Amino acid sequence: MKAAKAADIERAAELFHALADATRLRIVERLRDGEQCVCDLTGALDTGQSRLSFHLRTLKDAGILRDRRQGRWVYYALNPDVMEEMAEVLGSIRGA
Amino acid sequence: MKAAKAADIERAAELFHALADATRLRIVERLRDGEQCVCDLTGALDTGQSRLSFHLRTLKDAGILRDRRQGRWVYYALNPDVMEEMAEVLGSIRGA
DNA sequence: ACGATACATCAACGATTCTTGATCTGTCAA
DNA sequence: TTGACAGATCAAGAATCGTTGATGTATCGT
Numbered sequence: 217m218k219a220a221k222a223a224d225i226e227r228a229a230e231l232f233h234a235l236a237d238a239t240r241l242r243i244v245e246r247l248r249d250g251e252q253c254v255c256d257l258t259g260a261l262d263t264g265q266s267r268l269s270f271h272l273r274t275l276k277d278a279g280i281l282r283d284r285r286q287g288r289w290v291y292y293a294l295n296p297d298v299m300e301e302m303a304e305v306l307g308s309i310r311g312a
Numbered sequence: 313m314k315a316a317k318a319a320d321i322e323r324a325a326e327l328f329h330a331l332a333d334a335t336r337l338r339i340v341e342r343l344r345d346g347e348q349c350v351c352d353l354t355g356a357l358d359t360g361q362s363r364l365s366f367h368l369r370t371l372k373d374a375g376i377l378r379d380r381r382q383g384r385w386v387y388y389a390l391n392p393d394v395m396e397e398m399a400e401v402l403g404s405i406r407g408a
Numbered sequence: 409a410c411g412a413t414a415c416a417t418c419a420a421c422g423a424t425t426c427t428t429g430a431t432c433t434g435t436c437a438a
Numbered sequence: 439t440t441g442a443c444a445g446a447t448c449a450a451g452a453a454t455c456g457t458t459g460a461t462g463t464a465t466c467g468t
Contacts, residue, residue, distance in 0.1 A: 381465095
């Protein structure tokens with residue numbers, strides 16, 4: 217188990233911060249089953265459009281989500297790469 | 313993979329929040345190798361006493377650390393239970 | 409008892425984050 | 439074109455968080 221570099225720590229903090237909010241966790245939970253457009257999420261999460269957009273951006277900026285425009289709709293999905301990254305981060309936090 | 317209950321989500325957000333800070337992650341990293349007293353951490357992390365105490369409390373309040381007073385010193389260590397909890401949380405976030 | 413040491417807590421302030429409502433952009437249908 | 443819809447972005451205020459320095463509390467050595 218190697219020591220974490222400063223950049224790793226900053227990155228881990230960024231990831232954790234993005235997940236440190238109940239609304240964002242609900243978004244992630246909903247996306248486990250696959251891509252959804254913002255309109256679906258708005259209905260499912262019962263939240264204002266602006267608020268939802270803010271949290272989606274927070275997750276996207278952290279690399280947790282990716283988005284894809286299709287016609288009038290934008291679809292969000294979990295980024296598989298970051299899931300692996302999370303697992304690594306968790307491993308490095310876990311005690312020996 | 314069952315759906316997360318509201319309480320689970322709040323708890324996960326609490327855990328992630330506690331880890332969403334570089335100073336706190338450095339503390340956790342140092343404690344991977346076992347218990348340390350605050351004085352050791354102060355030296356190792358090169359941070360003010362008050363600041364360190366604040367972050368230790370944040371981690372402890374989230375259940376990530378436990379503390380133990382011994383004479384003049386207070387020792388902090390990772391809470392093994394919460395490590396398992398983190399792994400579960402991660403599993404529930406991870407896509408199918 | 410007294411001073412020193414280890415740490416917690418408090419109060420005040422700045423910084424960051426979140427929410428809300430308004431406005432802007434892009435896409436489609438008529 | 440025009441209007442409607444999906445969504446992003448912006449601006450302002452509220453709330454939360456982190457930092458700093460000062461003070462409080464417990465324990466120890468003398």
